[in-house]
Amino acid sequence: MSLILLDRDGVINCHKAGGVRRAEDWQPLPGSVGAMADLSRAGYQLVVVTNQPGLARGDFQLEDLEAIHAELRARVEDAGGEVAAIFYCPHGPDDGCRCRKPATGMLDAVEAEFDTSLHDCYLVGDRVQDLQAAVAKGCRAVLVRTGRGEETLEALTRAPEDCLAATMVFDSLAGFSDFLLRTRGASD
Numbered sequence: 001m002s003l004i005l006l007d008r009d010g011v012i013n014c015h016k017a018g019g020v021r022r023a024e025d026w027q028p029l030p031g032s033v034g035a036m037a038d039l040s041r042a043g044y045q046l047v048v049v050t051n052q053p054g055l056a057r058g059d060f061q062l063e064d065l066e067a068i069h070a071e072l073r074a075r076v077e078d079a080g081g082e083v084a085a086i087f088y089c090p091h092g093p094d095d096g097c098r099c100r101k102p103a104t105g106m107l108d109a110v111e112a113e114f115d116t117s118l119h120d121c122y123l124v125g126d127r128v129q130d131l132q133a134a135v136a137k138g139c140r141a142v143l144v145r146t147g148r149g150e151e152t153l154e155a156l157t158r159a160p161e162d163c164l165a166a167t168m169v170f171d172s173l174a175g176f177s178d179f180l181l182r183t184r185g186a187s188d
Contacts, residue, residue, distance in 0.1 A: 005121060008050035008072070009050065010125075011147060019053070022068070026072065028072075030174070033075045037076055039180070040076070040081030040083075047083075101132070119138040124176055126144050126145075126146060126148045128152055131143060145171050
């Protein structure tokens with residue numbers, strides 16, 4: 001089973017200050033939905049892993065989050081793919097939970113749900129927390145330049161962390177998908 005873990009805001013959809021609060025506000029990044037559908041059709045199981053502190057702040061309700069995720073799933077399904085699962089952390093940064101990235105509790109839950117190890121799975125994100133969670137769990141860290149990816153790359157270049165050395169960098173989720181599908185085909 002080949003899982004690919006995807007952060008949501010800034011990787012799949014446009015990042016908005018204060019977060020995406022309603023399904024109507026959810027706008028996919030160019031090429032992201034097609035990339036997800038391509039990966040899904042190639043046999044990868046796509047799992048979204050996203051911090052959603054807006055729930056803790058009361059910016060939106062669980063029903064709003066579920067509607068956003070229904071929209072995401074519908075768009076990927078319309079493109080011929082499937083999202084295997086969506087995991088989210090509902091806590092704020094000061095809540096001290098185990099599930100908020102860079103902690104690995106959410107990734108532990110994915111392992112339990114799919115009865116597999118995430119070691120060597122790809123985790124695609126746009127923030128340092130995504131990369132730190134990937135490295136801590138033994139995943140292959142992928143940084144996209146969309147969302148906050150460009151500022152993350154600049155920050156890591158100025159003050160490198162261990163996570164940058166092992167990180168693959170792509171312009172977008174579509175760029176990562178193209179690379180993975182091309183290299184997978186070459187190795188078959």
